[in-house]
Amino acid sequence: DTGVSQDPRHKITKRGQNVTFRCDPISEHNRLYWYRQTLGQGPEFLTYFQNEAQLEKSRLLSDRFSAERPKGSFSTLEIQRTEQGDSAMYLCASSFSWGAKETQYFGPGTRLLVL
């Protein structure tokens, strides 16, 4: 399977705990995006990496959120001191910078439930 993979697929945690999600992009893709999706809404952009550099962070990403992409390969998204409002599907997407032809391909997502 050469698609985008995410781990874990589901995570249940108690409020105040830290959680970390992993995304493995399609191997030749140099761009990686994180999105958050709540029920009945479309995905909302969180942050973006070109290779290992994090080039943009949404205002949605409070200081409790941090993302890394060491060596420009896989990426991790960490949420510290989780809150019930963090419950959502966290989606990772990757793409190759083909200019106008760039298409983002999504992973299966990590569904987070904060109790």
Added chain:
Amino acid sequence: GQNIDQPTEMTATEGAIVQINCTYQTSGFNGLFWYQQHAGEAPTFLSYNVLDGLEEKGRFSSFLSRSKGYSYLLLKELQMKDSASYLCAVRDNSGGYNKLIFGAGTRLAVHP
């Protein structure tokens, strides 16, 4: 500001044709995408328009009018498996990179 509107829900009959409309306002338009999303699953890429006109891919076609800020996704010969949410997304490059701005999605229910 950035705004994308699409109908919340639509219903259609198996074998029929359905058109899902999307209107948008964005500052750095660089293409419009349609994704299909089944419940609990990730969005999957359907089609992409950067120039005005119709793009056809099998049973799916997508149309774009940049001057009107308008797109539609046309699904022909509907099948039960087409029951899903359809997400309209504008690619915005105003920040110097390609960010997708999604609409809330249109939930399509296909009935026998």
